[in-house]
Amino acid sequence: MSSTTTGLPPGATLPELLARHAAETPDRAAVVHSAARPAKAGPTGYTSLTYAEFAARVTACAAALGSRGIGRGTRTALLVPPGAELLTLVFALMRTGAVPVVVDPGMGLARMLECIRRVGVQALIGVPSAHLLRRLRPRAFAGVKSLVRVRANGEGLEELAALGAAVGQPPAPESRPDDLALIGYTTGSTGPAKPVEITVGMLRGMADGVEAGHFTPDITSTLVTMPLMGVFDLAGGRTVVVPRMNMGRVAAADPASLTDAIRRFGVNAMFGSPALLGPLSAHLARTGTPVPSLRLVVSGGAPVSPELMRALRAVLPHEARVFSTYGSTEALPMALVESREALAGPAHGPAAGLGACVGRPAPGASVRIIPVRDEPISHWSPELPLADGEIGEIVVSGAAVSPRYFRSPRTDAGHKIQDGGRRWHRTGDVGWIDDEGRIWFCGRKSHRVAAAGGDLHTVRCEGVFNAHPRVRRTALVGFGRHGGQRPVLCVELAPGTAPEDWPRIEDELRALGAANPTTKAIDDFLPHPGFPVDIRHNAKIRRELLAGWAENRLTRSRRPTAALLALRAVPLLGWAYLAAWPLLPWDHPALTALWWLDAFLSVVVHALQIPAALRAERESATGRGPWATAGLTMAFGATWWHRRTGAPEVAA
Numbered sequence: 001m002s003s004t005t006t007g008l009p010p011g012a013t014l015p016e017l018l019a020r021h022a023a024e025t026p027d028r029a030a031v032v033h034s035a036a037r038p039a040k041a042g043p044t045g046y047t048s049l050t051y052a053e054f055a056a057r058v059t060a061c062a063a064a065l066g067s068r069g070i071g072r073g074t075r076t077a078l079l080v081p082p083g084a085e086l087l088t089l090v091f092a093l094m095r096t097g098a099v100p101v102v103v104d105p106g107m108g109l110a111r112m113l114e115c116i117r118r119v120g121v122q123a124l125i126g127v128p129s130a131h132l133l134r135r136l137r138p139r140a141f142a143g144v145k146s147l148v149r150v151r152a153n154g155e156g157l158e159e160l161a162a163l164g165a166a167v168g169q170p171p172a173p174e175s176r177p178d179d180l181a182l183i184g185y186t187t188g189s190t191g192p193a194k195p196v197e198i199t200v201g202m203l204r205g206m207a208d209g210v211e212a213g214h215f216t217p218d219i220t221s222t223l224v225t226m227p228l229m230g231v232f233d234l235a236g237g238r239t240v241v242v243p244r245m246n247m248g249r250v251a252a253a254d255p256a257s258l259t260d261a262i263r264r265f266g267v268n269a270m271f272g273s274p275a276l277l278g279p280l281s282a283h284l285a286r287t288g289t290p291v292p293s294l295r296l297v298v299s300g301g302a303p304v305s306p307e308l309m310r311a312l313r314a315v316l317p318h319e320a321r322v323f324s325t326y327g328s329t330e331a332l333p334m335a336l337v338e339s340r341e342a343l344a345g346p347a348h349g350p351a352a353g354l355g356a357c358v359g360r361p362a363p364g365a366s367v368r369i370i371p372v373r374d375e376p377i378s379h380w381s382p383e384l385p386l387a388d389g390e391i392g393e394i395v396v397s398g399a400a401v402s403p404r405y406f407r408s409p410r411t412d413a414g415h416k417i418q419d420g421g422r423r424w425h426r427t428g429d430v431g432w433i434d435d436e437g438r439i440w441f442c443g444r445k446s447h448r449v450a451a452a453g454g455d456l457h458t459v460r461c462e463g464v465f466n467a468h469p470r471v472r473r474t475a476l477v478g479f480g481r482h483g484g485q486r487p488v489l490c491v492e493l494a495p496g497t498a499p500e501d502w503p504r505i506e507d508e509l510r511a512l513g514a515a516n517p518t519t520k521a522i523d524d525f526l527p528h529p530g531f532p533v534d535i536r537h538n539a540k541i542r543r544e545l546l547a548g549w550a551e552n553r554l555t556r557s558r559r560p561t562a563a564l565l566a567l568r569a570v571p572l573l574g575w576a577y578l579a580a581w582p583l584l585p586w587d588h589p590a591l592t593a594l595w596w597l598d599a600f601l602s603v604v605v606h607a608l609q610i611p612a613a614l615r616a617e618r619e620s621a622t623g624r625g626p627w628a629t630a631g632l633t634m635a636f637g638a639t640w641w642h643r644r645t646g647a648p649e650v651a652a
Contacts (some may be wrong), residue, residue, distance in 0.1 A: 015095045017235040022055035030054035033242035060164030061092035067167045070123045072097030079126035082227045082247040090124045097173040101183045105472025113140040138495045143462025146373040177201030186329045187534045196329045197405035207232045212363040223270035241265050252277040255283030269296035284315035300325040302541040303356035306347035309339040331401040332361040335439050353518035355440040365398040380419035394431045395424045427454050447489045447543050449478030464519045470494050475525035476545040488524040488550040531619050545621035568639045574602045613641035
């Protein structure tokens with residue numbers, strides 16, 4: 001059964017929808033993915049599973065998992081790379097009633113392990129490296145009773161499926177809408193990652209919202225760059241194409257490889273963050289490659305700029321639709337807008353300081369604006385919502401909204417408002433609703449700059465300056481005491497901009513800001529080589545890191561201390577001793593032994609620290625390149641990179 005404009009059949013869970021498609025269209029391709037052994041997949045390097053084959057594999061894996069003690073309510077860490085295996089295991093776990101715990105490994109090893117520990121996982125399904133990690137960090141997996149190993153060669157479920165076929169399939173447990181289906185973690189881009197309870201009913205509400213908001217019967221195949229969207233597509237009966245890419249680093253995806261997959265399999269639709277769609281649209285424009293089958297593009301993870309919408313429209317067929325979708329782990333989708341509407345009028349809003357238009361509420365979602373408050377709000381009251389046009393915090397309720405966080409009552413108190421039999425979710429986003437019912441996003445509540453003249457909202461202010469032709473993007477940050485913070489605009493210039501052009505650009509930006517009442521209080525402008533961004537979508541700017549960088553630049557408050565400079569002199573002395581080898585008395589055993597020890601420490605030990613240094617650099621806001629980081633680590637060792645994240649020091 002293909003998707004329809006009336007949405008998915010009511011009442012069924014996602015595994016039940018998958019089984020229905022397998023019965024009604026067994027020969028339709030369900031998943032097309034790159035093969036670990038291209039020779040077995042033919043000249044394309046891809047292999048595929050029909051709906052009948054995919055559903056049979058899900059059923060067999062569910063039986064095998066049940067035989068391993070993974071059943072209803074079992075919290076299961078799923079450490080498997082995104083692809084056909086992950087999609088199979090998600091459906092198999094849902095079929096058994098188990099609860100997958102989805103943690104993005106891109107958030108960093110320490111944070112990922114802390115997320116797993118907090119949930120108290122009871123089972124682990126993972127590739128060999130995940131099981132090695134369990135042995136090395138047993139505290140995070142202390143409650144694990146069931147272990148399942150998945151081979152990392154792309155054929156990792158064959159043994160599991162064979163076990164399931166041997167033990168037979170018990171009846172699937174009955175699911176209720178309030179049952180916990182999944183625990184998903186937020187990105188943690190604006191604070192600690194939070195465990196979000198996604199119930200069976202919420203998961204179905206999300207699928208319904210995505211289906212009704214975007215899909216029509218002619219969309220039968222999709223390119224998946226985010227695993228959750230692949231789950232919804234399979235529930236909708238579409239063919240899922242998994243391209244060759246690292247879904248944990250979407251900004252690094254090869255546009256040529258994505259284009260090849262779209263053309264090779266006649267893909268009709270795709271989801272992608274702006275960080276992925278920008279390079280893809282540029283590649284299609286540069287090469288002139290047509291993609292006539294692609295008639296639907298959905299973007300999320302960050303606001304889609306009018307420029308990106310225009311770029312996509314220029315390379316897609318005329319009838320194609322481009323959607324910007326607004327949502328979060330706690331509520332998806334919340335709102336959406338199609339490019340034709342966005343470009344007709346709201347496109348001028350960012351430059352005017354109105355914010356970014358994210359469209360009207362998604363099907364099934366109710367959206368309101370309430371006053372910006374940092375304290376909890378326990379119960380809804382009729383006087384709480386603000387009038388249209390007033391700026392406040394965006395709140396949402398509906399079937400696709402998570403009712404709570406997992407075992408986090410304090411977090412619930414700060415983000416949930418009880419309203420009789422339903423709950424409103426406080427998004428932590430600031431925005432307003434215009435007289436046509438469209439929602440305008442102004443920035444994160446936690447990112448607002450509390451200046452002496454009033455709050456400055458990031459997205460509202462940045463839109464004014466992003467209109468400059470030599471600006472790629474900007475980020476408003478602030479530092480100092482609350483109510484008297486100093487606003488600073490960090491500026492990432494367009495590629496090809498010469499450094500000597502900055503003084504002229506700075507003057508032009510200052511003039512733009514002074515001409516708009518929203519931005520006239522901003523007087524500090526700093527060029528930055530490359531903003532740090534979030535893990536999942538590679539699009540959300542990590543402003544807390546930029547704030548420390550800006551404060552350091554403007555106040556020099558974080559210059560290296562005398563003690564640190566002295567410490568950094570030690571490895572330099574070591575290099576000097578290495579260089580002095582022709583002058584050493586090699587007949588002196590102590591000096592000779594010291595030279596070899598120095599060589600080991602300076603060359604081998606420093607080189608072994610480079611991976612850790614690169615990870616630390618990604619958690620800073622300096623924008624320093626990998627080669628520079630590697631070179632400085634070789635020169636100074638841990639005295640260079642082992643510093644407090646987010647507070648980069650001025651070079652000695």
